[in-house]
Amino acid sequence: MSPRPVSIIGIGQMPVERASARSLRELGADAIRQALADAGVERVDALFAGNMLADELQGQKHLAALLADEAGLRGVEALHVRAATASGAAALRMAYLVVASGEADLAVAVGAEKMSEGGAVPALAKALDAEQEVPRGASLIGRNAELMRLYRERYHCPEDAFVNFPVVAHANARHNPNAVFREMRATPRTVLASRVIYPPLRLFDCAPICDGAAAVVLAPREQARAYTEHAVNLLASSVATDRFRLDDRRDSLRLEAARLSAQAAFRRANVNVNDIDLFELHDAFSIMACLLLEAAGFAAPGDGWRLAAEKAIGLRGRIPIATFGGLKARGHPIGATALYQAAEIVLQLTGRAGRNQVRAARIGMMQSVGGAASTVITHLFGV
């Protein structure tokens, strides 16, 4: 049996901020209401929430029902879905499944995260192995630093190999009203002069800690045009896992979960890597952006950094990434991030990206990374 085709019919994005005046529930409910208003609907059948840190930061373990209540969606199905730092994409996949199965006709996927309330970094480390890695001091930042060091050693790339990842992201964030760093410029010089966070990672290699919420509304493709002129088709949704720990993988620079989920999504949508017009990837760290470009097949292993060096990742380049600033400069409120990515792809594919518009964008790809790429989730969108 083929899944029922599904489209995105509405989007909502709250501004990403270092510290929002809104509470987590207010952020989430406002994003939901904005997405419903954009879709022209007052109600949905189901709500799926993405969030990683509320257990520790807000003391909340029942977030989906809370957000449904806060948004005034009485009686609705509401569940919380997680895959560590890929939790927003997990919520999108579930919303896709409930509509694709025929169990619901309207669903909202919402992501919300409020990291400014303290303790985010130790809670983020819980994406790793609590028995084998964390007790030995492992953190997400440390794991990405190891990958970057290994990459540099193996491929002997120049000192400034990764510099254009943040430079492009910050340039694209300038015209995104929801970006946390819309006021901040980054040049190769400022990137290379920024302080070292965890060698060899510099400040500009890392996405910031911030607050935000975003949402998208899904409907069956055959009904989408009745709701909006701006519908975008969800061509594929795919989740894959790798050996959980980096240390257990044959080659930690080959992101197997990213490769598997990209290949499955390409097959499902009947496209190949050359058909992708833009790629909202998980640039929580510059090295992760580079490795994802390689895993999906945009570059050979060891060549991902060249796409940045050659500015092929810019809005006019061969494979634009982070077109509204990415995790680096739009910001990375963890569980919300994938819903921002999805909303941005919708804007691109419907020609509403303004000064950030990628020309003739017809197929958009998005990937979200859980932990040290133990989970990778791919979605493909098309018009």
Add this chain to the structure above:
Amino acid sequence: MSPRPVSIIGIGQMPVERASARSLRELGADAIRQALADAGVERVDALFAGNMLADELQGQKHLAALLADEAGLRGVEALHVRAATASGAAALRMAYLVVASGEADLAVAVGAEKMSEGGAVPALAKALDAEQEVPRGASLIGRNAELMRLYRERYHCPEDAFVNFPVVAHANARHNPNAVFREMRATPRTVLASRVIYPPLRLFDCAPICDGAAAVVLAPREQARAYTEHAVNLLASSVATDRFRLDDRRDSLRLEAARLSAQAAFRRANVNVNDIDLFELHDAFSIMACLLLEAAGFAAPGDGWRLAAEKAIGLRGRIPIATFGGLKARGHPIGATALYQAAEIVLQLTGRAGRNQVRAARIGMMQSVGGAASTVITHLFGV
């Protein structure tokens, strides 16, 4: 579009224990392997994990990918689904959706919880409202105590009105090798003499803190018979929410989410309450069992306790509940509980319940409650 019909083709249950020698990941992986072996499959396309407390108790926020790795399921889709204390049922619903949609042909829903590692009770309170309830001292036990007090006041039921809920549960647990209390007897006298935990709740009105894991394997109904003689159809899966806080509801003794999700499930399966042969309900507290019987329509409001008093809830009664001991006496390792319930219903409907067999059982119902019934999830099974 109608969802593709789905069946359960394999089950796995680890013994529920006060403190297991196995780690959380070992419990989960063992339950998965047992369910796969029971189904006669070596691999699944997707894994959905239910768990509520690992963030705090095991420091683990990326559990689904970890369990997939531990169980040797390389590359598989793996996501973690939650609805507080109903998290196991949330995982079952997602596994249902992935197969019903046609996105996967084989999925496993696994629940695992290890509560013996300390701090479970404060973490459980995070099922309530962290801003409005918990700072005022609310807990899940306290909320259920309030419901019981209100019920007693409104309906003037006798002192021993609820006593048969634990008596029946403990009697049924005696022949369940996986029950935590298979050695413990309960009589009306011992129940009424047990210590008060939170007035008017006595020890025997409350499910215990314990460790456990269970899993079920799902496949398309049309393929189920190729795998096993013991397939059971998943007739309906339904989630509903209520106003999040008890205080915001018109009548806190009417469990609106339970009513809504039961009614939706009955409609989907084209059955009514009189067709249900057994009901694995969420008897975390005696009062919750009583209110769920009323919400689903087995008794009028105020009459749920009479079903217990009249022993209509026994194995030979009109509506058997907790047929293998229920949450009260099989045990309630939170995120695993619904998968035990599902496995037990499979045993009942396939005539493999041994001394606990409900005669001529053809349709089984199961409900899981998130928090103070802010979320209720209903599943119906049939042969």
